[in-house]
Amino acid sequence: MSALLIFGLLFGLMLTGMPISISLGLTVLAFLFTMTQVPIESVGLKLFSGLDNFGIMAIPFFILAGSFLTRGGVARRMIHFTTSLVGHWPGGLGLAGVTACALFAAICGSSVATVAAIGSIILPAMVQQGFPKRFGAGVITTSGALGILVPPSIILVLYGVSTNTSIGTLFMAGIVPGVILALMLASVTWFIAWRNNYPRLPRASWAERLRALHDGIWGLMLVVIVLGGIYSGIFTPTEAAAVAAVYSFVITVFVYRELKLSEVPKVLLNAANLSAMLLYIITNAVLFSFLMTHEQIPQAMAAWIVEQHFSVWVFLLVVNIILLLAGNVMDPSSILLIMAPILFPLAVNLGVNPIHLGILMVVNMEVGLCHPPVGLNLYVGSGIAKMGISEITIAVLPWLFAMLIFLVMITYIPEISLWLPKTLGVLR
Amino acid sequence: MESLTAGGFSSSPGARETYVFLRILDRLEEILIASLMAAATLIIFVAVVQRFAVGVPLLYPLVYNINLTWAQELCIYMFIWMAKFGAAYGVRTGIHVGVDVLINMLDQIWRKRVVLFALFCGALFTAIVGTMGAKFVIELYPTDQVSPDMEIPSWLVYLCIPLGSYLMCFRFLQVAWAYYWTDKLPHHDQAHVEGVEEFDRHAAGPHAGGAR
Numbered sequence: 359m360s361a362l363l364i365f366g367l368l369f370g371l372m373l374t375g376m377p378i379s380i381s382l383g384l385t386v387l388a389f390l391f392t393m394t395q396v397p398i399e400s401v402g403l404k405l406f407s408g409l410d411n412f413g414i415m416a417i418p419f420f421i422l423a424g425s426f427l428t429r430g431g432v433a434r435r436m437i438h439f440t441t442s443l444v445g446h447w448p449g450g451l452g453l454a455g456v457t458a459c460a461l462f463a464a465i466c467g468s469s470v471a472t473v474a475a476i477g478s479i480i481l482p483a484m485v486q487q488g489f490p491k492r493f494g495a496g497v498i499t500t501s502g503a504l505g506i507l508v509p510p511s512i513i514l515v516l517y518g519v520s521t522n523t524s525i526g527t528l529f530m531a532g533i534v535p536g537v538i539l540a541l542m543l544a545s546v547t548w549f550i551a552w553r554n555n556y557p558r559l560p561r562a563s564w565a566e567r568l569r570a571l572h573d574g575i576w577g578l579m580l581v582v583i584v585l586g587g588i589y590s591g592i593f594t595p596t597e598a599a600a601v602a603a604v605y606s607f608v609i610t611v612f613v614y615r616e617l618k619l620s621e622v623p624k625v626l627l628n629a630a631n632l633s634a635m636l637l638y639i640i641t642n643a644v645l646f647s648f649l650m651t652h653e654q655i656p657q658a659m660a661a662w663i664v665e666q667h668f669s670v671w672v673f674l675l676v677v678n679i680i681l682l683l684a685g686n687v688m689d690p691s692s693i694l695l696i697m698a699p700i701l702f703p704l705a706v707n708l709g710v711n712p713i714h715l716g717i718l719m720v721v722n723m724e725v726g727l728c729h730p731p732v733g734l735n736l737y738v739g740s741g742i743a744k745m746g747i748s749e750i751t752i753a754v755l756p757w758l759f760a761m762l763i764f765l766v767m768i769t770y771i772p773e774i775s776l777w778l779p780k781t782l783g784v785l786r
Numbered sequence: 787m788e789s790l791t792a793g794g795f796s797s798s799p800g801a802r803e804t805y806v807f808l809r810i811l812d813r814l815e816e817i818l819i820a821s822l823m824a825a826a827t828l829i830i831f832v833a834v835v836q837r838f839a840v841g842v843p844l845l846y847p848l849v850y851n852i853n854l855t856w857a858q859e860l861c862i863y864m865f866i867w868m869a870k871f872g873a874a875y876g877v878r879t880g881i882h883v884g885v886d887v888l889i890n891m892l893d894q895i896w897r898k899r900v901v902l903f904a905l906f907c908g909a910l911f912t913a914i915v916g917t918m919g920a921k922f923v924i925e926l927y928p929t930d931q932v933s934p935d936m937e938i939p940s941w942l943v944y945l946c947i948p949l950g951s952y953l954m955c956f957r958f959l960q961v962a963w964a965y966y967w968t969d970k971l972p973h974h975d976q977a978h979v980e981g982v983e984e985f986d987r988h989a990a991g992p993h994a995g996g997a998r
Contacts, residue, residue, distance in 0.1 A: 634872020
């Protein structure tokens with residue numbers, strides 16, 4: 359009953375178009391004030407203590423690192439490197455785009471930043487080479503989604519923080535699925551390009567490849583620093599993110615000189631703006647999950663599910679449907695912050711591994727990013743390619759279909775996500 | 787990024803002083819959050835480097851007596867302050883995302899009513915939170931409670947809740963006021979998040995960013 363009331367109020371407020379953070383907060387205040395004896399003052403304290411966690415602080419750091427990295431230099435050299443490796447295959451630049459997105463995703467935690475960084479450089483080049491615009495836009499918009507699956511990932515940090523799961527393990531679990539998805543997207547690209555006989559590039563010599571590797575080494579080193587640093591135990595994920603932010607500042611401003619020192623305050627301000635928005639949703643989502651726990655809603659749902667004798671199979675199907683539907687109205691961080699604390703206890707109850715659930719949620723978010731009405735990747739892609747939303751929606755269909763197949767694989771083959779952490783002994 | 791600045795107010799009566807005050811407020815807000823972002827990053831970076839240097843025999847004598855255990859705490863507090871003031875700045879730049887599927891289907895008059903209602907809800911929520919925060923800070927003020935590592939008075943740490951929330955409340959009212967008169971909402975162009983501006987600038991000409 360109270361669950362119905364809470365969600366009814368929440369959706370009612372959301373539909374007025376107010377910020378999701380505000381509708382979460384108001385729902386909590388209204389409910390606590392009218393229906394319970396909880397002292398409202400404790401809510402005020404939660405607004406501070408909800409953020410009092412060093413793990414969360416990885417988010418602003420990764421956003422800042424992303425803001426520096428999207429300034430061109432690193433992405434351009436990565437594209438140059440991947441082009442020298444795969445450019446001579448059918449769909450040359452397209453394949454290079456997928457690979458570059460996967461590499462860039464390994465230093466950047468956001469899908470939108472990945473699409474922006476790689477897309478703004480490779481799309482004009484593809485059009486110039488004689489690829490149809492649609493093809494290029496489709497490849498980059500969907501491959502950019504790798505940004506939140508391949509570690510580091512802001513969405514995985516959010517999941518880790520809101521469910522108390524190890525961020526390091528989550529990052530590790532994202533590697534194999536990331537590689538598989540990149541391969542699947544690349545196969546679609548290859549197939550379409552081969553069927554339509556799209557242009558190829560001349561094969562690069564090994565000397566050229568080495569030179570491209572040498573040029574791009576500063577950016578590629580970041581992969582080693584972030585992932586190597588976390589797994590060798592030198593840094594926590596948050597410290598790795600801070601080091602990545604400083605490192606990307608240094609290479610963009612001093613090594614590649616893509617950014618003037620006088621432009622840095624603007625980058626800082628933009629990163630702060632975006633981070634504050636996310637942190638504000640987090641604070642209010644913490645309030646909301648406090649209300650959920652207080653009203654024992656996840657427990658009630660868990661009891662109900664056990665009563666219905668739902669199998670894991672059906673449960674995961676329902677989870678996917680709910681998440682895909684939510685992806686039609688909300689952005690990934692909000693969905694994750696609202697749903698993770700609810701789904702987590704249910705999943706654990708049914709014996710679903712929390713790490714598996716995390717990766718599954720992220721893949722769902724990826725699909726949501728690539729279709730209208732709220733898919734941010736689409737909007738970024740359409741901004742870069744100067745294409746209308748409906749046109750780009752059709753353009754991404756082949757890759758989106760591959761992504762859905764991938765989602766089914768991730769859902770029903772937990773080993774894809776769990777194999778690497780298990781083999782390395784981080785997960786029992 | 788299109789942002790609502792004090793400019794929208796220049797035509798209202800009694801203008802000049804209000805205008806200057808608002809411009810200063812805008813600038814302070816921007817400087818504060820950008821500096822907090824930079825400072826927090828540097829502090830954690832220095833702490834990591836110091837810990838690393840302690841492990842290197844040659845550098846050990848130089849760094850072993852620097853104590854940076856407070857770095858994490860300071861970083862968290864800086865980011866919380868940044869989050870509270872940045873959220874207010876975000877209202878002005880329109881970055882807070884909402885669900886706009888329904889309101890886009892409404893006709894002009896109803897759309898305006900619903901949007902104004904949503905903005906007032908925002909103002910209401912932040913006002914309540916600000917007041918709760920203020921009460922909390924006032925209760926803490928006479929106590930000698932301090933933060934665990936740095937031993938800063940707790941009331942000072944928590945001061946960001948009332949200050950940030952009231953500022954955010956003010957921003958919501960400001961946006962509502964401007965929307966009522968001009969039908970314009972600040973809109974954060976999401977396709978331009980993080981740096982595509984660089985690419986687009988040549989096509990679209992210089993745009994009004996946050997920091998000028």
